[in-house]
Amino acid sequence: MDTKLLAVDYPVLNIFWTMLELFLWVLWFFLLFKIITDIFRSHDLSGWGKAGWVVLVIILPLIGVLAYLIARGQSMGMRDVEQAQQADAAVRAYIRDAAAGPQPEGGGGAGRSHVEDLAKLADLRDRGAISDEEYQKAKDKLLV
Template sequence: METNLLAVDYPVLNIFWTMLELFLWILWFFLLFKIITDIFRSHDLSGWGKAGWLVLVIILPLIGILAYLIARGQSMGKRDLEQAQQTEAAVKAYIREAAGPTAADGGSGSHVDDLARLADLREKGAISDEEYQKAKDKLLV
């Protein structure tokens, strides 16, 4: 009867190795999907270049992923940054559009801007709390 001394003497070590293997599998799939999306997102690669990298990453995953990270890892970070900046600009444009025209845009200003100015005046002591409440009630009606 043969027993595994490592499993008997160190059951916590087996749990640790199992968790490490699971973590590495999750990391591997994350990296694989990140690289595949970067291949399709890249505008400087031709269609054949994208197909070649994709075949290399799928057929020979270890070599393909390491080669891709070495060859194109730095530009991969730049593309991530560009996409984040484009997303942020789109969100800001949507917020500006949803908030409505401001005084700087030629509009009369939004209620949010007016309330912010009122709050600034109250904090500076230019108007009292009563005046602030009255003006705020007029704005919200």
Template sequence: MDDYPLLNLFWTMLWFFLWVMWFFLLFKIITDIFRDHSLHGWGKAGWLILVLLVPFIGVFVYVVARGRSMHERDAQQVKENEAAFRSYVRQAAGSGGGGSADELTKLSALKDKGDISQEEFDRAKARILA
């Protein structure tokens, strides 16, 4: 440990952290290039070549040129994911306990009107709950 002072350890950790953040930014930009529906084939290919062949300049130019729209696409993706999740929850809740509860309510209303007898109500209730 005497050969590697604390300050050198700090600098090594800082450079490692920056290296990891660089790759995170690079992958984020590549993902954004492919997710953008307004950018077509040659545009995507051009940005991808720029980002991969001249990484530092390409990434910085991409962030400056398309940073704002990158945020808008992220926000749109979050909204779409949330809407899909809410739709799934509504569908799952509707087909699960909510559906049998509605059927039991209708069955109870029929019994209260006198349209079905108590025995028919009990059989139908057992069938719904089974």
């Protein structure tokens, strides 16, 4: 088979057009799944409201997705931020618990004080009250 024949049958512009179509399909499905998960994650919608939005998004996808983004797009972003903050708080709590290790039977809690101090230092650094350099110096003093 001649390679020149293949290049003529499918020019470079058609390759770019095909790639653009594929990208738009992937983008469309990502947006559709994002909206459907947001519908079910929303606590302010009733069951009938969720069913109505899902039917609208599935039956009339273009109109349904655009209507959802116009009507509930801002609250969709706030729910994403809330979920990220909850996940971050859960990870931080897990790390604190794991770093504390097993507690002694007497309940003295001496192992936890360093973890709490490190958590406070990290919180101060995150709020900008102390610099990264000050954070490292204080952390080194705690760990010695």
